[in-house]
Amino acid sequence: MIIKKYQAGTETEAIMLAKEDLGKDAIVMNIKTIKPKGLFKIFRKTQVEVTAAVDENQEIEKKSESKTTEQFNSQISEKLHPDQKKEDEEAKALNEKLNSLAKLLEEQIEQQKKDERPSDKKEVVQQKEKAVSGQKKDEESDKILESDTEKKEQKASKDAIRNKSIDLIMEQLTGNEVSYTYAKQIVDEITHTGNVRTLDDMLSGVYQKIILKLGQVQPIAMEKEDKKPKIILFIGPTGVGKTTTIAKLSSKLILEQKKKLAILTADTYRISAVEQIKTYASILSIPVEVLYEREEVEEVLPKYKDYDYILVDTAGRSHKNKDRMDDLKEFMEGFSKYSTSVYLVLSATTKYKDLKKIVSLYEDISDCNLIFTKLDETDAIGNILNIKLDTGMALSYVSYGQNVPDDIEVMNPQVIAKQVLGGGDGYGSGR
Structure with a gap:
């Protein structure tokens, strides 16, 4: 069997081409429409393709002219479509023109790039950089x-x-x-x-x-400043524990520092005060002198000129009693010729408001160092810091019980700071 395909502008024309080529007995096996492709498809028309077949043994009528199938098809196409060849030639020419135009445009673009000024390039670069x-x-x-x-x-x-x-x-x-x-x-x-x-x-x-x-604490100096005995006076309101504090410090100076000392007491207002201090002095084997008048100071002191320290216990004075405060000031003036230190004894249990009044009155009498007692009777010791900042007076000792000589020591600012901040055990708690 011989099978061939034929294309024409219409289905009828394609079948006619097949019949003329294969003979009138040619059988149409398939017909399909072929759309133009490529860049120039808009200039071409849609074609119809016919697939036809004929038996090989069947005699095919030939035309008198001996032509090849392609020549025959060409002739038939020219007869049926005398303008098709012209259209193809025009499309080919147009394609060549478009290709030439495209090439020309490419050459112009390339030349423009070469001719582009440096300033233009710089501007473009700057614009890009700016972006x-x-x-x-x-x-x-x-x-x-x-x-x-x-x-x-x-x-x-x-x-x-x-x-x-x-x-x-x-x-x-x-x-x-x-x-x-x-x-x-x-x-x-x-x-x-x-x-x-x-x-x-x-x-x-x-x-x-x-x-x-x-600040820096200032306990009793362990060395004498000169040949005269160092005189230490203890002042403060009633009931703060001055006498007991003197007994504790005396014990430490004698037992620990091996110092030679005597005690003078002017606390003749309080019942049993003299007997109390004499009892402590007897235990420590130290002399005690009782002073009733200021004039007695000059009589007593020469007896102890070779001693290291003389501790003086004064009567408690209410800060509200001006006359008693004046008496204390006059009594203390009797020691003005000697090297003296004054310690103001205060109770840690006293309210801040009262402490401020007490301190303000004693400040008028003398410069003082501070001793705070009864720390074992309170959990709030912020007044130590308050009074220190109010007065600028130096801190020295704290006491926290009745045991002599154990319950007293040089104030440790670190312990006070910890206790104020709620950390660690305070004085008198078995630290």
Whole structure:
């Protein structure tokens, strides 16, 4: 069987081509429409393709002219479509023209690139750089915004922690009767440094600040300043424990420091006061002199010119009794020729308001160092810090019981600071 395909403008024309080529007995096996393809399809028409077949043994009528199948098809096509060849030639020519035009455009573009001025290139580069820079700035702005937001959140969290820490420390200090003014002053001095980040940082800073504010303690000097005996006077209101404090210090000076000392007492107003001090002196084997008048000072002191220390117990004076305070001042003037130190004895159990009045009156009499007694009878010792900051007087000793000579020692600012902050055991608690 012989199978061939034929194309024409219409189905009828394609079948006619097949019949003329294969004969009238040719069988049409398939017909399909072929759409033009390629760049110039708009200039071509749709074709119809016919697939036809004929038996090989069947005689095919031939035309008198001997032609090839292609020539025959060409002739038939020319007869049926005399304009088709012309259209193909026109399309080919148009294609050549378009190709030439495209080539010309490419050459012109290339030449334009070569002729482009450096300034133009620079401007283009600058524009590109500006665009990239703008994009980077936008990205950086976004990052900065995110960073700022994160920083604000972190700062808010830190501020909340810091404020809570401040509240806790302020509550602890004022709960131990540190005045609000001094408590706030201490906390502000710590927080304003900018180095406080946690509660531990703040506690550590406040602890160190309290120690600094308590200052250097000044106990009884262990060496004499000159050949004369060192005279130490103990003053203070009634009931604070002056006599017991003298007994404790006398014991330490004799037993621990091996010092030679005598005791003078002017506390003749209180019943059994003289007997009490004589009892302590007898145990320690030290002399005691009772003074009733100021003039007796000049008579007694020469007896003990070779002694290391002379401890003087004065009568308790109410800060509300001006006459008694004047008597004390006059009595103390009798020791003006000698090397003296004055210790103001105060009870840690006294209210801050009363302590301020007491101290203000005794300040007018003499410069003093401070001794606080009865620390075993109170849990709040903030008044020690308050009075220190009010007066600037040096701290010296603390006492916390009736045992002689054990329940007294040189004040330790670290212990006071810890107790004020609620950490550690205080004096008199078996530390």
